[in-house]
Amino acid sequence: MDAYSLAILGNALLSVFALGLMLDPIGLFGDDDDDDDDDTTTIIDDEDQTVTLTEGDDTFTGGSGADTVFAAEGDDQVAGEAGDDVLYGGDGDDLLEGGTGDDAIEGNLGDDILLGGDGDDALVGGSGTDTLVGGAGDDVLTSDRLDEDAAFNRGEAESLSGGDGDDILILSTGDTATGGEGTDQFGVVVVGGEDPATIEDFDTETEVLALYYDPADYDDEEPELTLSIDEDANQTLLSLNGQQVVTLNGVQDLNIEDVALLTEDTLTG
Template sequence: MLELLGLFLLAPLMMGLGGSASDEGVETGTFGDLEDEPETTGDDILDRITTLSGGNDVFDGEPGNDLINGGTGNDTLSGGDGVNILIGGTGNDLIQGGADADILVGEEGADRIEGGSGGDFLDGGTGADTLNGGAGNDYLFGGDGVDTLDGGLGGDVLTGGAGADVLNGGAGDDVLFSGTLGERDLSLSEWFEFGDTGTPPDDLFQSTLPDDGAVDTLMGGDGNDMMILGGGDEAEGGDGDDMFLLLAERTGDPVIINDYNTGTDQLAIEVAATDPAIVMTPIQVGSDIEYRNTEGDTVVILRNQDLTTFNPNGVSSMLV
């Protein structure tokens, strides 16, 4: 999936850089600690060779399609207008896209990555990163570390990766994955009735292995959101008609859903053939409703629900 998405975002860049090969308008070199900010115009490539002197640098590509590699040091990278590829390298970097579709990669360190107004791809890499997609339909991948992901405006896809992450879809119809990309295709129309929410993104996203990550917190925000959950995760759909999917690969503590809207939200629970089945009769426990398996283990907790008004029709279980 990552490769396909990368090709999708690279397409406009390659189109914008089409034509005969030439070194005109290309700047390469080694940048250490710089007093002045190197500014370029046009379709530029700034390649900082990290095997030489490092430093805390500021790169501003200005208008044009830019490839910027910050290398070592705590760098500030800004592509400006154009389709940009910005790579932070080693260090705690600030990486900012522009108005177009950008590829923004933090690599090592605790990075802050801001997508701007285009449809961007953000990859935090290793470290405790903060990613904000901004406007547009963005893809955010936290990578290793305890990350904070905010989709911002638009219909976004957020994947936490390894670590105890916080995911906030923001406005728009978002898809939130608690773990890392897995190997099993996910056919969403097998689980959910989309109705007025639009066409299902059937087989568009590869499923996650939620327990490759730690205990995550997912917040859908505004819009009709989908959340893919693992053991111990905590979810809040926010406004809209939301969909919660518990994959069969989950282990550990029950999933907690804080604001399940009975009658409008949907909950699907996968069960592996080797696991105990789900008892589809909801159980009132204090102010919450629980679903358990045939061995009596709680699988999911729906906070602040009353069994007398709860509609179980939105809850389903399937053997996979």
């Protein structure tokens, strides 16, 4: 599997979430957008629902259809259940769970927990300190959102866990990622002034690692990629122009030629 296949990620995620943003959501709890009550709703049929929650702490459980749910303010709990669901967090600290099906989940604001569940899911963090867990299936996890110019909208330090399956994990400096079972691809977007990204379980024999940088941060020149090994800590450290950007725990046999160094705009083709 070639490291350059990571470049398809941005277009895939932008397409998924652009579809959701073009929808015209209906208010499940009435037309009052300022409703701050705490509501609990369960959908039991197989219809495809498009729902906007209230500004309270809401609980929503979907049915077997392909549901689209927009959380608002408040600390919401949203479970898509069966079907290929699209779930958006709001301003609060939300729990968003896809369930079965190939789901798309975005945390947005707040410190959110995103759980893909079964299926091939796409999870995007947001501006808070988020936790992303792909679960079973071949999932795509990215800690922060890409915009149309391939700029990485950096939030706080995130935790990504792919789970079972062959996953793609895109993180930035300051984040921590664990691929889990399967053959995974890791991409690290380098953001200046951040702590190094940490990858917990990189397999040098089968897995892919790419670093993405913004040329403007390096006077429009390609930075120098260097590798060092800390035998005592059982770590490999990757640096760009002398700044450490990645820590690979449990790794001492990585060849620098096996790390792809790409510009950030390749994330969106």
